[in-house]
Amino acid sequence: MEKKFGKLVSNVGKNAKNILEKSKNKAVQIADQNDDGKFDLEDVTAMANSVGNIVKKGARTLKETADEKARQMERKTLLPIVLEDLNDYPMPKLIRITERDKKYSESEVCKGSIGFWSDFKEVRLMNIFRDSVNVYGISFYPNYDSEFYYVNPVDSDNYIVLDEYFDYLKQVRVGELQKIAQDLGAKHFRVTYKEEKTAFSERRTNKKVGIKSVGDVSAEQKSEENKYSKIEIAAEMECSGHAPVKPTVKYMKYDPNVQKLIEMRMDEQGPLRRQTLTIKLSNSSGLKESEAAKIDAILKGLKCTGNSTVVNEVRNESRRYLEYEIDF
Structure with missing residues (x-):
């Protein structure tokens, strides 16, 4: 029993010695950079160079990563x-x-x-x-x-x-109404621009419905004129007249009054002789108050505000009209 135990201990010692020897050889192999079977000063120099390359590569990678982050930040800014x-x-x-x-x-x-x-x-x-x-x-x-x-x-x-913006759209819509009159064969047309006064308070009275005297008509006309801060003839023309040709409409395409005028004039069963329309400019301006508020926020952010706001101009546009009189 003692001999077996001694032999076992002896084998363990040999195994440990072999493991240590193999580990030593492995360490030498790892450290032996020039493959001469030993670890010397030349190997130390080679290892230093190798470590230096690794450090340089790591530094280069870190720099590239930092540069890319800086580019991303600059692009985001x-x-x-x-x-x-x-x-x-x-x-x-x-x-x-x-x-x-x-x-x-x-x-x-x-x-x-x-x-x-x-x-x-x-x-x-x-x-x-x-x-x-x-x-x-x-x-x-x-x-x-x-x-x-x-x-x-x-x-x-x-x-x-x-x-x-608003002045340009006024001009092109007046021009389109002129072209519509010409295509429909009008003998006379007039476009009157009207702008309502701003009213902060208004008292409305109920009037009796009945036959109006000349004085009543005159007073009503004067009252109507007093509603507006501006009235001007935007366009007027006398023409020879001709059979109607259906016009191409862009700016007034979705105005129901203009579309009805064209439809009635093109109807051969009941030819139209005279028509007067009132067209509210805000219906075809394309710029709503909610969008105007966003524009004002941008202008304010850029410190580009002038003597008015886009919201105010949109509100002013809601008080502007074109009165369209056309005779055939």
């Missing part, structure tokens, strides 16, 4: 627009044309950019670089020398300078 983005984002209704400043011209992440986004709370503004206007495929009225533009309500590829 500057929000550049590139040509490919136009396929992913529909053109917004409001746009701004601006010069390309130094931070966009020198930034690597903005290379090839044609504009940038600006965020104002929940509203995002598209800023177009003036030197890249042509790549957007849109046109401007009267030109692109101004800063802010709003989309034409009947042409999504045309933008109207914001300061002239």
